[in-house]
Amino acid sequence: MSDPRYPIGPFAFPAEVSEANYSTWIEDIASLPANLKLATDGLSDAQLDTPYRDGGWTVRQLVHHVADSHINSYIRFKLAATEDSPLIPTYEEQLWAELSDGKWLPILVSLDLLRALHERWVVFLKALPASAWTERSFRHPVNGVVPLGKALALYSWHGRHHTAHVTALRHLKGW
Secondary structure, three states: OOOOOOOOOOOOOOOOOOHHHHHHHHHHHHHHHHHHHHHHOOOOHHHHOOEOOOOOOEHHHHHHHHHHHHHHHHHHHHHHHHOOOOEOOOOOHHHHHHOHHHHHOOHHHHHHHHHHHHHHHHHHHHHOOOOHHHHOEEEEOOOEEEEHHHHHHHHHHHHHHHHHHHHHHHHHHOO
């Protein structure tokens, strides 16, 4: 791994997208809670409080970040499905990671939250019409208009990306 910030590479939206891509991305969303739980299974508090890379969050903060991020994404998807390209708020993820629930709460709380959230999210995603991937969007204050298909690809990547941070650290440390 040449850049520990991107163990699976940076996010890249493909130039051509098929229905198979959307199905794969939904399956990635569906499998993230179990994959992240497996990646963190058996880690001690000291290991959970180890940064996954120099200057990075601890594994504990990373797990809570995934929950925070995916809660925000789920709401953004629902807004985009029910409103015409709504302007969505951003949030200061670095500051959220420093709050007490991100720094000290047991990760099982966020793992359980992710399991329930993703169960709802996947039901919602599978019920969207195929046209929603390109015709429904939200407006991000920094990134502009984001079609739901691109957001789906991003969150598929996001979950795999952060799970890989944990597995790469475990490999590096021999855990």
